[in-house]
Amino acid sequence: MDTTLTSLVKTLLTGDGIYLIGSIIALLIIGYVILCVFAWVSDKQRDIISKYYRPKKILNETEAKFFNLLCQAVPVGCSVFPHVSMRALIETNHWDMWAPFNLKRVDFVICNAALNIVCVVELEGHNEQKRHLRREKMLQNAGVNILRYRLSEEPTVDQMRQDIKAFIKENAP
Numbered sequence: 001m002d003t004t005l006t007s008l009v010k011t012l013l014t015g016d017g018i019y020l021i022g023s024i025i026a027l028l029i030i031g032y033v034i035l036c037v038f039a040w041v042s043d044k045q046r047d048i049i050s051k052y053y054r055p056k057k058i059l060n061e062t063e064a065k066f067f068n069l070l071c072q073a074v075p076v077g078c079s080v081f082p083h084v085s086m087r088a089l090i091e092t093n094h095w096d097m098w099a100p101f102n103l104k105r106v107d108f109v110i111c112n113a114a115l116n117i118v119c120v121v122e123l124e125g126h127n128e129q130k131r132h133l134r135r136e137k138m139l140q141n142a143g144v145n146i147l148r149y150r151l152s153e154e155p156t157v158d159q160m161r162q163d164i165k166a167f168i169k170e171n172a173p
Contacts, residue, residue, distance in 0.1 A: 084106055084120075085104070086138070112168070119164065125151060
C-alpha cells in the first residue's frame, strides 16, 4: 500500500527530487555560513568597542590628597563618600527643574553612623564657584549643609574637623 509519505520519498529520490533535496541542503549551508559571518563580525565589533573602555581612578591626585585629609578630619563613626550623585542626596517632585542636575555630582559627602547626611564638601579649584551656585541652592533648599574649601587656602585637618563637628552639633537632637 502506497502512502503519501512513501510516494513523497520516492519522488524526492528520483530525478528532479534529488535536485530539490540538494537545493534545500545548499540553502541550509548558505544560511549557516551567513550566520557564522554575522557572529564573527559581531565579535570583531565587540573587540573594537572594548578598546575604547578602560578603568580609571575614582579620584585624581588632588582629590585623593584632599580625601585623605578629610578622612582624618571626620569624627569616629562618620564616613566620607567621594563623587556622590545629586540624585542620591535630594529628591523633588518638580522633574522639570530637576532634569539639568539629575546626573550632576558633589565632590564628597560626610555621613554619620546611621548614613544620614552631615554635610556635603565641595573642593574648589580656580573659577569653579559659578559652576556650583545652582547646585548649592538646590542642596540648601533641601536642608543639606555645605562646606567649601579652596585648595589654594590649604585647609588643615583641625580646621576641617571643627567645621564638621559644628554641623554634627547643629543636627544633634
